[in-house]
Amino acid sequence: MLGRVVTAFILALPLAASAGPSRGTSHRRHHENSRRYTPTRRGPTYKLVDDYNKDTFLDMFTFFTASDPTHGMVDYVSKSEATSSGLAFVQDDGTIVLGVDDTTQLKVGENRKSVRLTSKKVYNAGTLFLADIYSMPHGCATWPAYWTVGPDWPNGGEIDILEGVNDQTQNQITAHTGNVCSVNKHVDFTANLVGSKCQSSNGANAGCAFLQENNNTYGHGFNLNAGGVYAHTWEEDAIQVWFFPRGAIPDDITSGNPDPDAWGAPAAIFNNNDQCNVASSFHDHQIVFDVTLCGDWAGSVYSSMGCPGTCAQQVADPENFKYAKFKIASVKVFKSS
Numbered sequence: 001m002l003g004r005v006v007t008a009f010i011l012a013l014p015l016a017a018s019a020g021p022s023r024g025t026s027h028r029r030h031h032e033n034s035r036r037y038t039p040t041r042r043g044p045t046y047k048l049v050d051d052y053n054k055d056t057f058l059d060m061f062t063f064f065t066a067s068d069p070t071h072g073m074v075d076y077v078s079k080s081e082a083t084s085s086g087l088a089f090v091q092d093d094g095t096i097v098l099g100v101d102d103t104t105q106l107k108v109g110e111n112r113k114s115v116r117l118t119s120k121k122v123y124n125a126g127t128l129f130l131a132d133i134y135s136m137p138h139g140c141a142t143w144p145a146y147w148t149v150g151p152d153w154p155n156g157g158e159i160d161i162l163e164g165v166n167d168q169t170q171n172q173i174t175a176h177t178g179n180v181c182s183v184n185k186h187v188d189f190t191a192n193l194v195g196s197k198c199q200s201s202n203g204a205n206a207g208c209a210f211l212q213e214n215n216n217t218y219g220h221g222f223n224l225n226a227g228g229v230y231a232h233t234w235e236e237d238a239i240q241v242w243f244f245p246r247g248a249i250p251d252d253i254t255s256g257n258p259d260p261d262a263w264g265a266p267a268a269i270f271n272n273n274d275q276c277n278v279a280s281s282f283h284d285h286q287i288v289f290d291v292t293l294c295g296d297w298a299g300s301v302y303s304s305m306g307c308p309g310t311c312a313q314q315v316a317d318p319e320n321f322k323y324a325k326f327k328i329a330s331v332k333v334f335k336s337s
Helices: 079-084 219-224 296-301 311-316
Strands: 046-052 062-063 074-076 089-092 096-099 112-114 116-119 127-134 141-149 159-165 172-176 192-193 209-213 228-235 238-245 268-271 286-295 325-336
Touching: 062 079, 074 286, 079 089, 089 268, 096 286, 112 286, 127 141, 127 159, 127 219, 141 296, 159 238, 286 296, 286 311, 286 325
Parallel strands: 074 112
Antiparallel strands: 046 325, 062 116, 089 096, 096 325, 116 286, 127 228, 127 325, 141 159, 141 286, 159 172, 172 209, 192 209, 228 238, 238 268
16 A cells, blocks of 8 residues: 655654554754755756646546545545545636535544545656645645655655645655665755654654745645645655745746756755665655545644644534645646656
8 A cells, every 4th residue: 555654743742653654753853954065966858748737637546545544534535426526626717626525514533535646657766746736725633745655665765745734834845765764964955854864664654854934835824825836856866845836936837848957955855875875765656645634643733733622523523624625736747858
């Protein structure tokens, strides 16, 4: 089963959960982003190979229907049920909407219907991903994520591009590996490094993580600004992640000719160093969007984040999930040459 792990650096209650395996937690908010050099850029050019847009999006993913590996209070539904019940559809303006049921009153302790989508295509190094997202789920009990993951978790690696829980206001970017792998602290990046050990095994599943500084990177603040573009490049020597808020998206992205060399330092970077080999740590990734509720991360820190009542009580009331929706313009995938 494809993995999804609990990464709760910023919210801190020690866990050792398993999300198909799972994301453990840690509380290491030391900002270690010393910047001494920028890795050499090879300057690849990129050609569009896959366009997940209004006409293709729902057909290019499979709908996961097994039990939530992160023990969330959700029942993931099939494509036919998701589209017929309004949990996955395309609006008249071409925006793809993915979310949880916001109409059914439940008994406390019952699961709420939701979606988890996995791309049919598999990707490897030499790839650039551009996710143009207008808004995302947020609020108490929610745990949304946009991520990529390889087989035999964590041996194929995992990259969490957009992820957080409850009323979090800043995005956390995390990587998980099966091999010994640590972040190189002496390269250029703009987010705050909150955990440098990527290897996830034997209950130590927090991964290596970067916490972005701005409140427009996640949740309510992200939505107020109409979101933006999360971009990440994956080459054999480095994985780099950028965020461009709406109104500040580079012209080369909007024109369809992305040029990462012009984007400046990334928010996060996972690159080759004497403690990490990217090529052997990440392979055969699929794109995933999902929204779970409570579970190993959001549930464990629910009260400490000031959320009302219990997480199960929050899940029972559909009014709490009016904003638990991704609204996506597209995901574009490019190959480097």
